Amino acid sequence: MSHTPLKVNTGATKTAEKATRVFVALGANLENPEQQLDNAVAAIKDLSQNQHIKLSHYYRSRPMGDVEQPDYVNAVVSFSTTLSPIALLDALQAIENEQGRVRDVRWGPRTLDLDILLYGKQIIDLPRLTVPHYGMKQRSFVLIPLADIAADLVLPCNTKLQHLITTEMRAELIQI
16 A cells, blocks of 8 residues: 655754765654655655665564564665764654654654664764764664665774674565
8 A cells, every 4th residue: 555655854954065874773663664664764864865765674673672563664775864963863853743753751652763874984973862872783673774774884993793693683684
């Protein structure tokens, strides 16, 4: 079933002269998760330079933490943007909010979760934003989709992405 993608007014201004390649994780487990990701991808295209993005396969994964909830659908998208890191964060949070995101329970169910994984080769440690994303090296639902679109990626810490992926991680996910 096809739905019209949401149009989101992010209010973010483009602040960088040169475009930066970024990677963003997508996750959802409420209100038709695959459609939530489809809508988010359509909105993210508006943040990218020339509307060009690279999207991984969708994967089904078990939720983290102790909260009883449905399985997640996860993916990773890559694109180039001239938005600053904080402007990108604001724009992604606007997309989440437009799609009904409520922040009640840590690691709880959600209509949409968008996390900046990488912002070029930058290491960012701000009160609102940590890049590389703090948990990405241990999460199959991040690493496997990331490898779909950037198999030869080297993280800012000089770790090769492929060195982080284990057989056990691959077994945790179901490609949709």
